Amino acid sequence: MYWIVRGLYAEGRHWIERALALDEKxxxxxxxxxxxLGTLAYAQGDRRAAVAASDEAALLASDxxxxxxxxxxxxxxxxxxxxxxxxxxAEELFHERLxxxxxxxxxxxxxxxRLNLADIARKSRRLETAGELLGENLPFxxxxxxARCEAYTLASMAETNLYRDRHQESGDNALLGADLAxxxxxxxxxxxxxxxxxxxxxxxxxxxxxxxxxxxTDAARETMGVDLDEDEVxxxxxxxxxxxxxxxxxxxxxxxxxxxxxxxxxxxxxAAP
Numbered sequence: 186m187y188w189i190v191r192g193l194y195a196e197g198r199h200w201i202e203r204a205l206a207l208d209e210k211x212x213x214x215x216x217x218x219x220x221x222l223g224t225l226a227y228a229q230g231d232r233r234a235a236v237a238a239s240d241e242a243a244l245l246a247s248d249x250x251x252x253x254x255x256x257x258x259x260x261x262x263x264x265x266x267x268x269x270x271x272x273x274x275a276e277e278l279f280h281e282r283l284x285x286x287x288x289x290x291x292x293x294x295x296x297x298x299r300l301n302l303a304d305i306a307r308k309s310r311r312l313e314t315a316g317e318l319l320g321e322n323l324p325f326x327x328x329x330x331x332a333r334c335e336a337y338t339l340a341s342m343a344e345t346n347l348y349r350d351r352h353q354e355s356g357d358n359a360l361l362g363a364d365l366a367x368x369x370x371x372x373x374x375x376x377x378x379x380x381x382x383x384x385x386x387x388x389x390x391x392x393x394x395x396x397x398x399x400x401x402t403d404a405a406r407e408t409m410g411v412d413l414d415e416d417e418v419x420x421x422x423x424x425x426x427x428x429x430x431x432x433x434x435x436x437x438x439x440x441x442x443x444x445x446x447x448x449x450x451x452x453x454x455x456a457a458p
């Protein structure tokens with residue numbers, strides 16, 4: 186905190202990296218140093234270093250707490266329940282996992298549980314509950330420099346706000362999420378954030394821009410070979426419904442979008458009034 190509150194990020198990072206290099210013993214001191222490194226790197230805008238440090242701190246936290254197997258087991262059981270459509274069981278398991286993650290101070294697992302619980306709440310149409318979970322998670326991950334968790338939280342907030350008809354908030358969340366996803370080189374997440382942004386943009390009546398963005402994401406998915414999941418299909422369908430099945434007057438904007446890469450599409454999105 187000494188370096189953070191004084192804005193001495195470079196100095197703090199220098200000394201923390203030196204301390205980590207001096208002793209590789211996997212103990213609580215190393216976990217705290219890694220957590221601090223993640224926070225400082227995040228503050229400097231070095232998202233990839235922040236992600237790496239935060240991930241290592243989270244893994245070490247679980248190892249030290251002796252709960253690694255429990256956290257992994259509960260995750261696997263919860264995911265299996267979700268895949269079977271048993272949302273109630275999945276929710277109970279993620280709540281149990283959340284308690285374990287908090288107890289051993291595993292920030293990444295804590296965030297992951299909240300994100301999954303928000304997803305379950307959204308699927309169950311408990312949108313207010315989803316919003317509360319995400320509103321709690323965003324400052325948490327930012328305080329720990331967990332850039333990847335922040336990007337996923339912003340995407341989830343964008344989706345939740347879209348279903349709550351809060352289109353301006355949804356678009357703002359999606360724009361921030363896409364920008365951060367590109368910084369950490371998570372291209373599939375950036376694409377999904379832009380698809381959410383296209384849906385929010387179309388809902389606000391800017392159909393040309395929405396068509397351009399969606400054209401870019403379609404082309405990106407083809408290039409990456411990434412298919413849509415059921416949530417992504419639903420989001421895309423809301424945009425297409427507003428554009429019209431044949432896209433008619435928006436065909437030119439669509440084709441323009443298909444010629445853009447994702448960073449260029451993001452710049453067009455940022456230029457919206």
